[in-house]
Amino acid sequence: MTSPTGSTPAEAQDFLDAHPEIEAFDIVLTDANGIGRGKIIRRHELTGLYESGRHLPISILGLDITGEDVHETGLIWDSGDGDLRAWPLPGTLVPLYGTNPARGQVLMTMHHLDGKPMLSDPRHALARQVERLAAKGLHPAGAFELEFFLLSNERDAEGRAQPARAVLDGRRSAKTEVYSVDHLHGMEPLFSDIYAVAKAQDIPAETVISEYAPGQYELTLNYRKALLRAADDLVMLKRIVRMQARRHGVTACFMAKPIEAYAGSGMHLHVSMLDDAGRNIFSEKPGETWSPTLLNALGGLSRTMAESMLVFAPHANSWRRFVAQSYAPVAPTWGVNNRSVALRVPTGDVKARRIEHRPSGVDANPYLVAATVLAGIARGLEEKLDPGAETTGNGYEADTDTAMPADWRMAIEAAGASDFLKEALGPDLHRTFTAVKQAEYLRVARTISELDYHLYLHEV
Missing domain, CATH: 3.30.590.10 (Glutamine synthetase/guanido kinase, catalytic domain)
Structure with a gap:
């Protein structure tokens, strides 16, 4: 199918021709916490990424800061943690520097299988505004x-x-x-x-x-x-x-x-x-x-x-x-x-x-x-x-x-x-973001810190 982001296989091929030294690519999707999540793919996989996108689990956008599932987002078992499709963003296919072997990088956005934007992806919220x-x-x-x-x-x-x-x-x-x-x-x-x-x-x-x-x-x-x-x-x-x-x-x-x-x-x-x-x-x-x-x-x-x-x-x-x-x-x-x-x-x-x-x-x-x-x-x-x-x-x-x-x-x-x-x-991302933050708050609230011991261990 045609990429909903406007990326094209020609962009990938031109990059490969210009960078014969690059052997692998970081494909990076940004979650609600701003964390880059994705995969490292091999050189021969890049053209296919631009032709067909890449399947990634929907749960990748429903994780807390540690990478744990937040079930309250509705992005985990409510959908059986099915795959959606991530597509490259035009203009973000770039070389990294100092890697051995040489690698590149491309930013991704998440879409439904029919190409519609997956609205828990933070970049789509900015695009909508x-x-x-x-x-x-x-x-x-x-x-x-x-x-x-x-x-x-x-x-x-x-x-x-x-x-x-x-x-x-x-x-x-x-x-x-x-x-x-x-x-x-x-x-x-x-x-x-x-x-x-x-x-x-x-x-x-x-x-x-x-x-x-x-x-x-x-x-x-x-x-x-x-x-x-x-x-x-x-x-x-x-x-x-x-x-x-x-x-x-x-x-x-x-x-x-x-x-x-x-x-x-x-x-x-x-x-x-x-x-x-x-x-x-x-x-x-x-x-x-x-x-x-x-x-x-x-x-x-x-x-x-x-x-x-x-x-x-x-x-x-x-x-x-x-x-x-x-x-x-x-x-x-x-x-x-x-x-x-x-x-x-x-x-x-x-x-x-x-x-x-x-x-x-x-x-x-x-x-x-x-x-x-x-x-x-x-x-x-x-x-x-x-x-x-x-x-x-x-x-x-x-x-x-x-x-x-x-x-x-x-x-x-x-x-x-x-x-x-x-x-x-957007309602979808609002639910995702606030659910992730609530889960993280509860994690912090129940954690016994070193400060607790310093203040209370021998005093109360």
């Missing part, structure tokens, strides 16, 4: 920022994660070293390989900085006119960073808060909106302070933020990132050129006017984040929502009328009851 806006003559563009830690493969004497030694000379720093260029030089061999792979995969990786914690870094991505491709970029870049870090003997960590004493890692999404003529509708006109469409978009995002926080902070560890004065927002505030708010309007050329959405941790699924952000913007534009007064100065001291979830459990409850989130993700 993009299509919804396109029907109104609007086209979202954007890019993600990737913050992460490079950690040692060994814990310290107390069992805690510690920053990695520089791969260049083995030097270890316990300083914050934010924006230190010299500090970056110690990881130069690793970042050089990351840039080389990104170039080979057509991933527009740009600036790298030393971030606001020992061992923390940020990589930025260039803007894409198609937000679907921007989310693909982030998925692929995380795989590049993780693989190359491992090859250099360190661990790339995408936990939101791996070290308790320091700032966590975010995944900020910059988004603008173009009309059919390519004009940015967020750009203000001469004489305007701010475009009404920009304000309405901010209004939609702020009004829907509380019930959407499970998407932006999906794990128990995610909630440890939200600390005042830590560059992680704690309220649905907006402001201009202000990094203490949740919705930042960067300064710069009016034609490039955009919203920087800051609540998401790097542990969030970029497809779900982008789908939810677009749905919030659409809600604001449709209902002409007012974002309220701009927050100036310290956003951590701002008063807001919106009650945000205080913790993971409250976020799970808010997401489960949210009609907005059900529309943003």
Whole structure:
């Protein structure tokens, strides 16, 4: 049958002709937690993948963070765990770098056997929101920022994660070293390989900085006119960073808060909106302070933020990132050129006017984040929502009328009851995602941790 994604056997054959050295391929499907699941296939299987897709079990989209089945998703025994068909995404067939033997990679999406989208696949949720806006003559563009830690493969004497030694000379720093260029030089061999792979995969990786914690870094991505491709970029870049870090003997960590004493890692999404003529509708006109469409978009995002926080902070560890004065927002505030708010309007050329959405941790699924952000913007534009007064100065001291979830459990409850989130993700994915999160919450809640013993073993 014809691929519902638009991929063609000619793409596969052209790639094989251009890369005779590649012997195998990672085929990668992204689940609700953002985890890449799939198979490694041999070179001779690639053309068949593009001709007929690849059967994968439906349960692959109903797994928790550990890979265990979550029966409440309805994706396991309700359907007898039957096979569906995954298809390649055009433009994502790329070489890996430094593998021996040489391997390639291609991203996949799940479809029913008749070719219809399998709606528990997170990428389809984003595609649906993009299509919804396109029907109104609007086209979202954007890019993600990737913050992460490079950690040692060994814990310290107390069992805690510690920053990695520089791969260049083995030097270890316990300083914050934010924006230190010299500090970056110690990881130069690793970042050089990351840039080389990104170039080979057509991933527009740009600036790298030393971030606001020992061992923390940020990589930025260039803007894409198609937000679907921007989310693909982030998925692929995380795989590049993780693989190359491992090859250099360190661990790339995408936990939101791996070290308790320091700032966590975010995944900020910059988004603008173009009309059919390519004009940015967020750009203000001469004489305007701010475009009404920009304000309405901010209004939609702020009004829907509380019930959407499970998407932006999906794990128990995610909630440890939200600390005042830590560059992680704690309220649905907006402001201009202000990094203490949740919705930042960067300064710069009016034609490039955009919203920087800051609540998401790097542990969030970029497809779900982008789908939810677009749905919030659409809600604001449709209902002409007012974002309220701009927050100036310290956003951590701002008063807001919106009650945000205080913790993971409250976020799970808010997401489960949210009609907005059900529309943003689609009913099928909403059920899948909230069921997975509830199962993970129960796993954490019943686990006896080392902290329990430390606090209570000899005291109660």
